[in-house]
Amino acid sequence: xxxxxxxxxxxxxxxxxxxxxxxxxxxxxxxxxxxxxxxxxxxxxxxxxxxxxxxxxxxxxxxxxxxxxxxxxxxxxxxxx
Amino acid sequence: xxxxxxxxxxxxxxxxxxxxxxxxxxxxxxxxxxxxxxxxxxxxxxxxxxxxxxxxxxxxxxxxxxxxxxxxxxxxxxxxx
Numbered sequence: 001x002x003x004x005x006x007x008x009x010x011x012x013x014x015x016x017x018x019x020x021x022x023x024x025x026x027x028x029x030x031x032x033x034x035x036x037x038x039x040x041x042x043x044x045x046x047x048x049x050x051x052x053x054x055x056x057x058x059x060x061x062x063x064x065x066x067x068x069x070x071x072x073x074x075x076x077x078x079x080x081x
Numbered sequence: 082x083x084x085x086x087x088x089x090x091x092x093x094x095x096x097x098x099x100x101x102x103x104x105x106x107x108x109x110x111x112x113x114x115x116x117x118x119x120x121x122x123x124x125x126x127x128x129x130x131x132x133x134x135x136x137x138x139x140x141x142x143x144x145x146x147x148x149x150x151x152x153x154x155x156x157x158x159x160x161x162x
Contacts, residue, residue, distance in 0.1 A: 002116070008123065020124075023124070023144070023145070024126065026144055027126075027140055027144060030140075030143060030144065032128055032130070032136060032140060033128055033129035033130065034126055034127070034128050035083070035126070035127035035128060035129070036126065036127050037124060037125070037126040037127075038124070038125045038126070039122070039123065039124055039125075040123055040125060041120070041123070042089065042120065042121055042122070042123035043101075043104070043118060043119070043120055044118070044119045044120075044121060045105065045108075045115055045116070045117065045118040045119070046115070046116035046117050046118075047113055047114055047115050047116060048114035048116070049113070049114065055113060059108055059111075059113060062111060063104070063107055063108060064104070
């Protein structure tokens with residue numbers, strides 16, 4: 001069966017996100033009242049699987065996220081046969 | 082008022098996404114049946130505003146996205162006073 005997954009990989013709290021800091025600062029300089037800005041990694045993929053939850057969980061652990069510094073979450077949507 | 086926004090910036094259809102292609106290939110090599118994998122940009126921010134829709138729309142146009150090559154979408158959630 002075909003599925004679509006959206007995967008968000010966050011840096012764990014307290015870890016340095018220089019890209020987010022720089023973009024947040026640039027938006028402040030443009031006059032916006034930014035509190036905090038983060039730039040998590042985001043993946044969208046379509047895939048075929050008999051066990052989509054297990055596969056996406058595995059993809060995150062094996063390749064997309066580093067459990068030492070990241071947390072991840074995902075949504076899976078069924079696309080059809 | 083305080084708000085939280087989640088902003089996704091996609092490359093327009095047909096544009097080259099080498100990062101997505103490489104990660105998709107790596108997952109295929111691990112045995113997953115990947116169709117397509119994309120790596121849009123993703124921003125999460127908290128901000129104060131009187132007109133959050135207008136501000137987020139502006140941030141996208143002025144800094145976060147390039148209208149020539151990107152499309153963007155966002156969700157805004159109210160956090161409190």
